[in-house]
Amino acid sequence: MxxxxxxxxxxxxxxxxxxxxxxxxxxxxxxxxxxxHECKKVGEMSGSTAIGYGIAANGQGGMVSTYTPGKTGWACNDGVTYWR
The missing domain is CATH 1.20.5 (Single alpha-helices involved in coiled-coils or other helix-helix interfaces)
Structure with a gap:
């Protein structure tokens, strides 16, 4: 190398x-x-998968898949719900 x-x-x-x-x-x-902040679990969202198509800079077509992980909602004593 x-x-x-x-x-x-x-x-x-x-x-x-x-x-x-x-x-x-x-x-x-x-x-x-x-x-x-005494956060309490208030919800969950499941993850998702998506597929996209496009054209690269060299002119060839391509496909890409993405994954978005699930999140948990937390209600905290500051009045805000945080999703992590």
């Missing part, structure tokens, strides 16, 4: 590690907020 390829792999690895860290920290912050 060339030096440039190693740099790309290292950058990707660092980006994935950072993303994982941020996801964990967000969960910790939400847990603390949920306890502090």
């Amino acid at each position: 060339t030096f440039g390829e190693w740099c790309v792999i290292a950058a990707f690895g660092l980006a994935m590690a950072l993303a994982g860290y941020l996801i964990i920290k967000d969960g910790e912050r939400w847990q603390e907020f949920r306890e502090t």
Whole structure:
């Protein structure tokens, strides 16, 4: 492998590690907020899958599928319902 390829792999690895860290920290912050604001579970939405079609920059057609995970609604003592 060339030096440039190693740099790309290292950058990707660092980006994935950072993303994982941020996801964990967000969960910790939400847990603390949920306890502090006495949030109660009030609803759930199931996830969904969608399929889309389009044309790429090179003129070829393509298909993409996306998944949106389900969410839980939390009513908190600040009067706001949060969906996470």
